[in-house]
Amino acid sequence: MPRHKLVASESDVSIEVDADFTEDRVREVKNERNPKAKERDTKRKLEIHKTTEQKTENKKRKRSHSKQRGKRNIDDEDKGGEQISKQKKNRKNKKTKKLLTEEAEGEGYITKQKKKRRPQVDEENANATKQMTPEGPPKKKKRAKVQVESSSESEDSSSEKESSEEEEWKVTALTPEELEKLKEAVDEKKKLITILRGKPWPMLKKLQTLKESHDFLEKFEGALGKGKAKKLYAYKVMMLKRWMKFQRDFENFKTACIPWEMKIKDIESHFGSSVASYFIFLRWMYGINMILFGLTFGLVMVPEALMGKPYGSMPRKTVPRAEQASAMDFAVLWDFGGYAKYSVLFYGYYNSQRAIGWLKFRMPLSYFLVGVGTVAYSYMVVIRTMARNANEQGGGDDTNFNFSWKMFTSWDYLIGNPETADNKFASITTSFKEAIVEEQESRKDDNIHLTRFFRVLANFLVLCCLAGSGYLIYFVVRRSQKFALEGLENYGWWERNEVNMVMSLLGMFCPMLFDVISNLENYHPRIALQWQLGRIFALFLGNLYTFIIALMDEINLKRKEEETVKLNMTVWMANLHNGTLAENSTAPPITADPADVPRGPCWETMVGQEFVRLIISDTMTTYITLLIGDFLRAVMVRFFNYCWCWDLEYGFPSYSEFDVSGNVLGLIFNQGMIWMGAFYAPCLPALNVLRLHVSMYLQCWAVMCCNVPQERVFKASGSNNFYMAMLLVILFLSTLPAIYTIVSIPPSFDCGPFSGKNRMFDVIQETLEMDFPAWFGKVFSYASNPGLVLPFLLLMVLAIYYLQSTSKTYKKANAELKKKLQAQNEENKKKNKRAALKASDPEEARNSASEQQWHQINNNASKKEMDTWGCERGQNQHVTTCTRQSAAVKRQCGPADLHNPSTRPPPAQRNPATHGYLPGNPHQPSLRMQRTSSLKLQ
């Protein structure tokens, strides 16, 4: 029973008011309450701040309340009182906005409880309630403001209230409105259960509250509803319970299904969050690739393999006669030539037949849609993740809290490894020292010109590197084309893999070079890291695009070749016809083996092959670097250290560090290549899944076994979206060439699902014409006519513009408010300081006290004041000033208004925006406390 609890907990505080009632109640409570609850109660009592001021404050307030109550009672008995108490609570709610959200909830909840109870209480109870209503809020407020721990008190008491209320409910019959209220209560309970885990209570209390609410729910959930409705309700509740249970199980299952969780946690605890962030990124990438793989495998490769024409049935599905001898050689297969080339792995194998198999599967359409779908899906996922990250990061752009943040958030609680911890200590210390130096602004830029010169030089060197690597790749690709024209058979392994090898080697050595060059620049490490990332990004991008440009050249060559093949083809066909005609005029015209039929070069397959080779060589380089650079080095350092003349472990070679940024970049570019090539080689996602899977294990092992924690431990959280942004850029850049080839180059005439069409996207038109009713095609053609599309586009652009401008306005308003808040804070601080100064000088204080204090009371008075008032109280003179002053205040406001200061004349400089975190707010009650105590002195 709520008032039992309230009174019981208050009974140690308030003696003078309602003493008889209290005792009465306490007796009652004793009967009802089990010993456990009592124990809890006493504990709670202990928790409550029992300063003498508060006690007196309570008394005072109660006195004023009872006065007020007496007045109200004359006016109107029950309803008026209720309304007033509600009003008051509302006001209080406004004032205590600062409190945690659940606090507010709790308060609202109590109001409801009170409302609910009212109709069914008898005369005596009504009396008690009236006495209670004024008591409830002040008590709660006192608790709320005092400290963090007590923030949960009211919630707790509300829940206990509820549990003890059961008794009442049992005896009384249920009227519809009571039912409604009961339902409300039940819902509240449910809500409480769901938010329970977020409460800052000790576990024991949580468990008890949970148990109580469960008991309550069990008792009263069934009582809701009547007859059939009751049954239905019970059924609903049961289903809901089942559903909850299922959800929980599913949740458990889901977390159990997240792969590599333990591995990553393990790494996290050894190396801190930044290294772990790479692995989380890797896992995320793996997830995306799984889905891409599922799409291409399930909708493209498997249908073609199962339902399409079998191998050897037509020229595009057969290894040509010339290649047949070596088609099964490992070297050829490793290059994805031979049988691998003429299989579902590549574009060229697919037939252009519209519908295949007994399912009438639309193969070309499916191929096209999957190609578009993978890209669309990737865009969606990346952007969604970015948005979520941005939301999570919150407004971290505030630089006002430089030192505080450094102090309270710089330690990474995940670190569990002594060495990482040492590094972290060191980096924190340096960051503090840097900040101090910056703060003092005594850093002498000893030679700014030299630094500038070095920076320019560094950038120049980097540009040279970039240009050189770009040219090298272009040169190599052109050379490889020359080789290809002359026939690859005459050349060795190096000539055949030159392009990939050169690209991989560049990707390996250039970052090191950049690292060396960046030493010249003398940047802050964080900035240096970003420069480094940007440069590697530019390098990779340059390489990739040179590669693509070279590929484009090759495509054009192939297409020229295709023209000649087409000519030859007609000649060949004519010959064939002539031959067969001469022998047998009735036989079907084509009898030639599909392996002998001349065929075009099929540039699509060529592109796919190039990308597959690139991926393979890239993967190999990564793994080999890992083995040699990390593992062998670690082994050497470890074992040769016994017989070496200097300390290898802490000296020159040392163990390698895990290079998070480089690895992330590698991963991003790898993904870019997948996106680019997946249309022409459906096997790419599968390959990538394989690669990522192996990487996961290999790198996890390598990190734990041969790497040491970084010297400078960076937090990962800030850069997450940075990586995502890079991924987005890469996604965009890699879809560009793919889309260009799809849209503007006609497909080969004799291979692939789109053969025979003018453009690849014609497949959509064809489907619309053949598979959909005529009206649909018409509608589509209307919808796609420029007259409709252009306004639609315009509308979208306008919408984007509108949204962007509103968001800009919001941002501006936000900044403005922030500025205002800051100004207000500054002002407050100054004022408080002034007040403190004046207070320390009694003479002055007496002169200006009245004005000053009046000002302070109105102006969200703050803690500082409290202190000054405290010291004032120490001096007798000031007590008198103080009391005189507050008496004046009281006279002015009238006694009834004392407990709701919002009705006082509006303060001069109250800023509504500052309500949220204003210093004065939490302490307002204590201010009142001061005044009331002074009243007592009077």
Added chain:
Amino acid sequence: MGNKQTIFTDEQLDAYQDCTFFTRKEILRLHGRYHELAPHLVPMDYTNDPDVKVPLALIVNMPELKENPFRNRIVESFSEDGLGNLSFNDFVDMFSVLSEMAPRELKAIYAFKIYDFNVDNFICKEDLEKTLNKLTKEELTPEEVNLVCEKAIEESDLDGDNKLSFADFENMISRAPDFLSSLHLQHLSDTLIQNDLQSVVTGTVPPWSNSGLNVYLRDTMVVSRT
């Protein structure tokens, strides 16, 4: 439950899941960790809520906390008696609040408790100095410490009382970009690190065959050298 031994009843597990951010498995794992801390003290059977507390000295030596400069404060602020003796409930509570899923507000409340060394519900300059010294292993000079603490108070003290109340602290911390990620703690798979240590001690395992071993090897070597 499928386990050979019942640790919790289903109701208990459900209740814990309601009150924490953990799944069933994680709670059982946590119990494993708790049991490991003091195998003689903590029973395997928790169905009847035994009143057992593990002292601070044992908890602080968990690998998750061992390197944390604030380990004592963390444990103390989660203990019911304020002295650092944790019952299983407190133990679960600690990991729940410091888990990935716990909301910012909750973390802020407990972070305040952690950094409030003298438990006066304000973070005063003294607390800040302690925090700073723990963070930097006392490598800053007293003047520097003083400067940093003053700056920190100046930045976040809104009401000008030269110490940080919870409101000040929350206001400051709620905007920190790294706060959520920094206040994480996790329970490792229970035996991983101990296994490593044991294998190092017994010398049965080659250095590269086990995860994390290398690091431990190096540590032990450093110890032997010095």
